[in-house]
Amino acid sequence: MGLIALIIFLVMAAVLGVMIALDIRKAKKNNVKYHFKQCVIGYLMMAPAVALAFIFVLLPILFSLGYAFTDYHMYYPNDINVVGFDNFGTLFKEIGMKGELYHAILNTLLFVVCVVPLQIGLALVLALFTNRKKRGVKIFKICFFAPVVISLTVTSFLWLQILSPTESGLLNSFLGMFGIAPVDFLAQPGTAMLWIVLLSAWQGCGYQMLIFSSGLTNIRDDLYEAASLDGAGWWQKFTKITLPGLRSTLLYITITVFVGACRVMIQPMLMTGYQLHTVTLSYYMYQLGYGSHLIGLSSAVALLMTIVIGTITLLQRKLLREK
Amino acid sequence: MELSREKLLRVKNVNPAPLVVPKNKKKIALDVVWYVVGIIVSLIFIMPILYMLAVSTKSQIAADRASGIALFLPDFANLGTFFNNYRKVFTDYGIWRNALNSIIYAAIAIVLNILVNGLAGYVLSKFNFPGKKFFTFIVLFLIIVPVETSIIPLYTIVTQLLGLHGRMTVLGVILPSVISIFNIFLFMQFFESIPKDYEEAARIDGAGNLKIFFKIILPLSKPIVATVAVFCFIGVWNDYLWPMMLLTPYPEMMPIQAVLQTIQNIEGVTTGEIMASLVVTSIPIFIIYIAAQKYIVQGFGSAGLKM
Numbered sequence: 001m002g003l004i005a006l007i008i009f010l011v012m013a014a015v016l017g018v019m020i021a022l023d024i025r026k027a028k029k030n031n032v033k034y035h036f037k038q039c040v041i042g043y044l045m046m047a048p049a050v051a052l053a054f055i056f057v058l059l060p061i062l063f064s065l066g067y068a069f070t071d072y073h074m075y076y077p078n079d080i081n082v083v084g085f086d087n088f089g090t091l092f093k094e095i096g097m098k099g100e101l102y103h104a105i106l107n108t109l110l111f112v113v114c115v116v117p118l119q120i121g122l123a124l125v126l127a128l129f130t131n132r133k134k135r136g137v138k139i140f141k142i143c144f145f146a147p148v149v150i151s152l153t154v155t156s157f158l159w160l161q162i163l164s165p166t167e168s169g170l171l172n173s174f175l176g177m178f179g180i181a182p183v184d185f186l187a188q189p190g191t192a193m194l195w196i197v198l199l200s201a202w203q204g205c206g207y208q209m210l211i212f213s214s215g216l217t218n219i220r221d222d223l224y225e226a227a228s229l230d231g232a233g234w235w236q237k238f239t240k241i242t243l244p245g246l247r248s249t250l251l252y253i254t255i256t257v258f259v260g261a262c263r264v265m266i267q268p269m270l271m272t273g274y275q276l277h278t279v280t281l282s283y284y285m286y287q288l289g290y291g292s293h294l295i296g297l298s299s300a301v302a303l304l305m306t307i308v309i310g311t312i313t314l315l316q317r318k319l320l321r322e323k
Numbered sequence: 324m325e326l327s328r329e330k331l332l333r334v335k336n337v338n339p340a341p342l343v344v345p346k347n348k349k350k351i352a353l354d355v356v357w358y359v360v361g362i363i364v365s366l367i368f369i370m371p372i373l374y375m376l377a378v379s380t381k382s383q384i385a386a387d388r389a390s391g392i393a394l395f396l397p398d399f400a401n402l403g404t405f406f407n408n409y410r411k412v413f414t415d416y417g418i419w420r421n422a423l424n425s426i427i428y429a430a431i432a433i434v435l436n437i438l439v440n441g442l443a444g445y446v447l448s449k450f451n452f453p454g455k456k457f458f459t460f461i462v463l464f465l466i467i468v469p470v471e472t473s474i475i476p477l478y479t480i481v482t483q484l485l486g487l488h489g490r491m492t493v494l495g496v497i498l499p500s501v502i503s504i505f506n507i508f509l510f511m512q513f514f515e516s517i518p519k520d521y522e523e524a525a526r527i528d529g530a531g532n533l534k535i536f537f538k539i540i541l542p543l544s545k546p547i548v549a550t551v552a553v554f555c556f557i558g559v560w561n562d563y564l565w566p567m568m569l570l571t572p573y574p575e576m577m578p579i580q581a582v583l584q585t586i587q588n589i590e591g592v593t594t595g596e597i598m599a600s601l602v603v604t605s606i607p608i609f610i611i612y613i614a615a616q617k618y619i620v621q622g623f624g625s626a627g628l629k630m
Contacts, residue, residue: 001484016457023453034453041532042450046458049443052502057465059480060473067476077483129361136358143365146372149612151561153580154601157587158375161594168387168594170374170394177390202368210620266563270584289475290568298475 001077008062009054067299074293087300101301103276104284107268110193111200111280112261119201119257120208120250127212128242141213145206152203156270159199160186163271189277196267196278204260208253215249216242251320255313262309281305370395379598380405386594408599416586418579418600422607425578428497429559435501436555437541437548444510445536449522462511465504478568493576496566500559506551513547514540549618556611579604 027034068087072080094101126144130137147155162170165184172182186192223241232240243250265282272278274287281301289298373395378386380397382404398405412418446452447459481487481495517540525535541548563580570577574585586592586600612619 001479005484016454019457020453023456027453032451034451038450038532039452042446042452045442045532045536046446048439049502049507050458052439052498053461053465053504055480055485056477056499056502057504058461059484060476061465061468063476063480064473072479074479077479126364129357129364132357134354134357136361140361140365143369146369149608150372150601150605151563151580151608153561153563153583154604157583157597158371158601161378161597162371162374164594170371173390173394202371206368214620286474286564290478295475295479302473302475 004063004066005059008059012054012058064299064302067296068303069300070296072296072299074289074295080296083296087297088304090297091300091304100276100279101284104279104281107193107277107279108262108264108281111197111264112258114194114197115200115261115264116254116258118197119205119261120253122201123205123208123253124212124246126205126209127216130209131213131216141209144209147203148206150203152266153270155199155203156267159195160271163195186272186278192272192275192278196264196271200261200264200267204257208257211253212246212249215246219245247320251317254320255316258316259309259313262305375598375601378595379408379602381595382407383593383595408593408595409603411596412586412599412603416582416589416596416600418582418586418603420575421577421579421582422603424576425560425580426607428493428500428578429556432497432500432559433552433555435497436503436506437551439501440503440506440551441510441541441544441548442536443507445514445540447507448511448514449519449540462504462507466508474565474568477565481569489573490576492569492573495569496576496578497559499565500555500562503551503555506555509547509551510544513544517543546618546621549615550621553611553615553618557608560608 024034069082069084070080071083071086091101095105130141130144150158163185164170164172165182165187167173167176167182169182171185175181175183185195219241223245224237227237227241263282264280265286268275268278268280269283269286274283274291279287282305285298285301285305288294288301377389377395377397381389382398382401385398385401447455447462477499481492481499485495487495521539521543522535525539530538560578561580562578566578567581567584570581574582577585583600583604587597
């Protein structure tokens with residue numbers, strides 16, 4: 001592994017060397033002079049960042065790419081064989097057999113399809129709702145934002161208590177008032193993921209609300225006034241002024257919420273553990289690598305995820321930008 | 324936009340409306356509805372949090388017995404045992420040690436984060452040197468690439484390539500949160516807006532590059548430094564998975580989020596104690612959000628730059 005890291009380092013250094021040579025030649029042509037001492041100092045000042053970025057950002061990405069085509073097992077770091085596309089074959093077979101990966105994909109899909117519209121819609125509604133200059137608006141905003149402040153870990157453990165299957169759990173004690181027997185919400189294959197969707201949207205939407213709010217303040221008031229004079233209703237104002245005005249905000253929020261949703265893992269991990277009805281792609285990948293020590297296979301999942309998420313993100317960018 | 328210039332012109336020609344518009348009944352009714360809806364939705368949003376706060380003051384018996392509105396109210400009947408759960412979490416479960424760990428990790432990460440990324444941003448925005456394009460390209464490239472999926476390779480790098488174990492594992496916990504390509508980008512953007520005159524004046528006075536960075540650039544960039552510091556603190560304090568992966572064999576070095584899991588699994592732990600540990604974990608972030616509102620909103624603005 002050290003050898004590969006060294007090779008990557010040398011390749012990067014070589015590319016840098018070529019770039020430097022090109023820059024110097026160009027500078028000579030244009031009669032720009034570099035201050036030698038300043039160049040050295042500049043490189044020295046950048047050195048810590050370059051070193052850390054190389055080890056903790058660049059290497060993991062490149063390694064992840066490379067591992068996907070090997071049979072790397074965590075306990076045998078000295079016995080790594082290149083296996084070509086075998087890992088991907090194994091994964092597709094797993095999907096075909098409706099194994100864990102199949103469920104992980106389905107659960108992640110369900111989560112993304114539910115949470116993205118719910119969270120963005122909720123955030124937009126809350127932002128529009130608080131977009132008034134009225135006394136008390138700030139208190140409302142603080143209440144809507146409060147869940148964001150709580151970390152995902154705390155959120156998961158808090159909701160674990162709320163959804164607790166015992167009679168004293170918050171939700172079950174509510175149901176108890178209507179004479180309904182305690183339900184183990186997180187053990188139900190049909191609803192467990194939906195509860196995770198709900199609490200994730202609850203936790204996250206305040207953040208997007210604030211971003212929408214700042215987007216709303218950028219829309220000029222006179223547009224609304226002109227529309228009112230024209231006799232436009234609130235729906236027309238919303239679709240003809242508000243939405244177009246929020247386009248870039250919406251693009252940013254859609255992509256970040258989508259990517260975040262694809263990576264969901266802490267909530268199912270802490271609330272149900274590794275269960276077929278709640279396992280997600282990230283969780284599956286993590287479990288393969290950290291739990292089962294199959295780093296090669298895990299990296300193959302990571303590579304597939306990156307490709308799929310990357311493609312969809314690009315598509316979203318195109319769709320939302322072109323109009 | 325269909326609302327043409329003609330319409331806007333018409334707006335201008337309209338007789339000025341009277342400044343004080345008499346409120347009609349319809350408007351007042353709308354306001355009332357708005358307030359009522361707002362209060363109801365706000366209550367729904369903070370209900371789980373109120374529940375957490377309320378239960379954290381109750382003994383198991385009191386928590387089980389509570390119903391209706393009492394579920395969301397603290398245990399005023401037993402003020403003597405009001406903070407019992409907190410006492411237990413701090414003394415028996417020793418959560419203060421993990422809180423201290425988290426604070427130390429966050430403090431180190433913040434200082435190094437600003438230094439390392441700030442210096443890189445300074446060089447990339449203000450210096451002219453061969454190879455500058457290469458590094459600028461790498462920064463822009465790495466911002467786009469999703470990094471989250473590389474946590475397993477990162478783990479192999481820390482444990483096998485760097486071979487960190489024992490007390491040194493702490494380095495593996497802190498160092499990845501020190502480097503942030505996005506922060507380099509933020510610093511670059513901000514430093515570029517600082518006029519060159521400041522630097523040149525200092526250079527004439529004989530100041531070196533480092534002195535210029537610490538005495539001129541950083542003080543002029545207080546807002547961005549504060550924003551980076553705040554988000555770095557929140558990031559490190561709230562991080563769960565990464566420290567958990569590295570520090571499972573070393574519970575005494577765990578940060579606060581990781582110890583929450585341990586507390587859940589203690590035999591005989593009460594709901595109240597769990598809730599108390601959750602409250603203790605959330606309080607510093609609440610304080611940060613309230614104290615640093617301004618910088619956090621700025622952070623939202625800079626988040627838009629990412630696109």
